[in-house]
Amino acid sequence: MSDWYLAIQVVMMPRDTNPHGTIFGGVILSYIDQAGAIGGRREVARAGGALPYLATVAVNRVEFHRSVLVGDVVRFLTRLVRIGRTSITMQVRVEADRGDQTLHVTEAEVVYVGVDLNSPGRPPTPLLPDRPSPGAEDSPSQGKS
Amino acid sequence: MSDWYLAIQVVMMPRDTNPHGTIFGGVILSYIDQAGAIGGRREVARAGGALPYLATVAVNRVEFHRSVLVGDVVRFLTRLVRIGRTSITMQVRVEADRGDQTLHVTEAEVVYVGVDLNSPGRPPTPLLPDRPSPGAEDSPSQGKS
Amino acid sequence: MSDWYLAIQVVMMPRDTNPHGTIFGGVILSYIDQAGAIGGRREVARAGGALPYLATVAVNRVEFHRSVLVGDVVRFLTRLVRIGRTSITMQVRVEADRGDQTLHVTEAEVVYVGVDLNSPGRPPTPLLPDRPSPGAEDSPSQGKS
Amino acid sequence: MSDWYLAIQVVMMPRDTNPHGTIFGGVILSYIDQAGAIGGRREVARAGGALPYLATVAVNRVEFHRSVLVGDVVRFLTRLVRIGRTSITMQVRVEADRGDQTLHVTEAEVVYVGVDLNSPGRPPTPLLPDRPSPGAEDSPSQGKS
C-alpha cells in the first residue's frame, strides 16, 4: 500500500472564488489534475520506470464534501491506485487547514497515460521497463487494495 | 430526453497551456464545472423550479478523448441526466473546432445541489416545487443507466 | 443578411470585477475582440475563403448600455458587416442572462485583417479567392447582403 | 489643449499573448479602458470637480497600428478630448518601447460617465460644480478641436 504524498499545497485567494464567494470548484479540479500527475510521475519512478510525461485521460470520480474558503491552506495528497503498462491511476485527497482545524474537503481519482512528446501524435508510451507480469494493465492492482 | 444546450464557448489561449504545450486539463475541468451549473440552472427552471444556486457535489466521470490545442474554439454542451429533490446531474460534452473540423474532445458528468445562500451553513434546498413523485432522488433514472 | 452566430458564452466571476464591484470593461472588450475574430473566420469560410488568421486592426465603436454583474452568463453574438479583399468587419452584440432576464448590455463593431503568419512582417493576405468584384474593399458595402 | 498624461505603463508577458504569439488585443483594450479612466479622473479634478467614480460608456474608436510583442514596455498616455456635465471623453495613445525604438502602436478614444456608487442603480452624477456654461455637454468642446 502506497503512502500519501504531499503533491501540492497552496493558499486560496479572492481571485479563486466563484460567484457565491466560496472557492470555485474549477480551481480545486485544476490542482487535483496537477497533483495526480506530480504524484503519478513519482510513483512511476519508484516502480522503476523513467520519469514519464503524463497526460490526463480520465477523472474517475470527484466528491466535494465541503466548500473551500478564501484563506484556507489546501493540501493535495496523492496515492497510487494502480499502475498498468501505459496508464497510472492516482487517488487525490484534498484537505483544508482552516483556523486550527484540518478538514477533508474533496476526494478524487484520476487516470493518466504516459506520452511520448517527441513522436508525432504523441502516442502512449510504456511507463515501466519491459517485463511487468502479463495482464498488469487489467488487474485491479495491488496498489489499491 | 433533453436536448444539448450550448452552455459555454471559448477560445483557447497560450496562458491556458500545460508544460507540454497543449491545453491544461484543469482549464477544461473548470469550464466543465461552470457549464454544468449553467445548464443545470436552466434545466431546473424548465422543470418548473425557481432559478437555483447550484454547488458542485461530485464529478461522476470525465473522459479526455483528445488534447485541446491553443486556438481551438471549445464548446461545452450540456444535457440533463436526472433531477432529484435537491440535486441535479448534468452531462457535459466538450467539442473543439479546429480548422474546419469539429472534434469531440471530452465527456463528463457532474452533480450539483441547490443551496440556500442566505441560511447559515448554506443547507441544500429543494430544486422543484413540492410534489415530485416520491423516490425521484434515488431512482437510477433513465438518463443515466 | 447574415444571422447572429454565438461566438462566445461565459459566466462572469469575481476575478473579472473592477474596483466598483461590477465586471471590468476590459474583460468584456477582450471577449468582444475574440468573438469577432471567431465569427469572422467563420464568415470568411462561408464566403468561400480558406480559414484565415485574423488580426484586429480597429474597433469602430463599442457602446456599453448596462453594467455586467458577477454570475451573469454573457453571450457574444456576431454578424458580418462587410468583407473586403483583406479585411472583414464584424458586429458583436453582447447579452447577459441574469436571473430569468436577458439584457442587451453592449454593442460593438470590430475590423480584422487576414495575416500571413509565415511571411516575415506578417503582411495582409487576401481573404477570398481571387475574383471579388473590383472595389469591394472600398464600397460601404452590402458585402453583407 | 491638455497635455499627455502617462496613465499606465507595463511590460508585456507571455501570458498576455494570443494564439499567433503576439500580444492579445484584449490585453491592450483592457489597459486602454483603465488608462482612460485614470486620466479622466485626473482631468475632472483639474477642472475643479471632486474625484469621480467613472464608468465606461463607449469606445468611440480604436486603431491598432502595429502588433505588440512580448517584452515590450507599453505606455498608455491620455489626453482630454472633452468634458460635459456627466461624461468625459479621453484620447488614449499607446506606445511600445522595443529595443531602442519607441513605436506608436495603438490609438483610442473612450467615453466615461460619472456614477454615484452609493445610490441604487448608480445613476450618472455631475462631474463638475454647478455652473458649466449651458450646452457644454453637446459642444464639440475646446479640449478636442
Next chain:
Amino acid sequence: MSDWYLAIQVVMMPRDTNPHGTIFGGVILSYIDQAGAIGGRREVARAGGALPYLATVAVNRVEFHRSVLVGDVVRFLTRLVRIGRTSITMQVRVEADRGDQTLHVTEAEVVYVGVDLNSPGRPPTPLLPDRPSPGAEDSPSQGKS
C-alpha cells in the same frame, strides 16, 4: 532551532514565464510571501499564540541562485528566524524538483506583523500571550544566529 515546514508546493506553468522563457521572478516572490505567512502563522500557534492575521512588513533578503523552469515542481519550505512581540521573521527556502534532481533555487527572509483586522487602521497586535521575556523583540534571537 525550528524545523523546515513545507508551506507551499506547486508546479510551474507556461503562464508563469517571463519574456526569457524561464519562470518570472515575481511568481516566485509571490509564493515566498504566501509561504512565509503560512509558516509564520503555524510558528505563532506552536509558540502558544492564537492563530494571527499576518501582514508582510519587510523582505530582508532574497537570493535567486538558479532559474526555475516550466514543469518544475517548486517547494517553499519555511523556518522560524525569530519571533517578537508583534512581528515574526521567517526564512523561506525554495527548491525545485526537475527530472530526478532537487535544486536549491532561491533563499529568502521575510518579516510579518500580526494585525487586528477588526480595528480601524488594522493596528499591530501582540502575537504571543502576555509575558515574553523583556527585550525579545530586539534581541537577535536564538532562531537565527
Next chain:
Amino acid sequence: MSDWYLAIQVVMMPRDTNPHGTIFGGVILSYIDQAGAIGGRREVARAGGALPYLATVAVNRVEFHRSVLVGDVVRFLTRLVRIGRTSITMQVRVEADRGDQTLHVTEAEVVYVGVDLNSPGRPPTPLLPDRPSPGAEDSPSQGKS
C-alpha cells in the same frame, strides 16, 4: 545622482487582493521585480552599454510601509544604485495615488545581472563596453551615495 524613472504604473483590481481584502504583497513584489529590470535596462543604455537582458539575482531589501488598496493607482519609480561589470542594482520606490493623496507605500532594492540568452546556460555577460575603471564592481558606486 540618477533621477527617478517611472518604470511601471498600474491600477489595483479586486483580483489582486489577499484574503484580508488589501492588495497581495506578491503583486507588489512582482511589479517591483519588473520595474527594476525596466529601469535597469535603461540605465545600462544611458551608461553606454547595449540594451541587456537582465535576470534578477537578489532582492536586497523591501519595506512595506502601508497597505495598498483596490482602486489605488500605483507607481513604481526606479533609480540606479550602482552598476558593475555584469550586475546592476536598482532602487524601486512605490507610490500609491489614493483619492487626492499620494502615499509612499513600499521601498525596495533589487540586483540584476546581464545574461546572454543565446549561450547555453545563459552565462552572465558584461553590461558596459570594455573599460570600466577597475574595481567598479565592488565600489559602493557613484550612483548611490
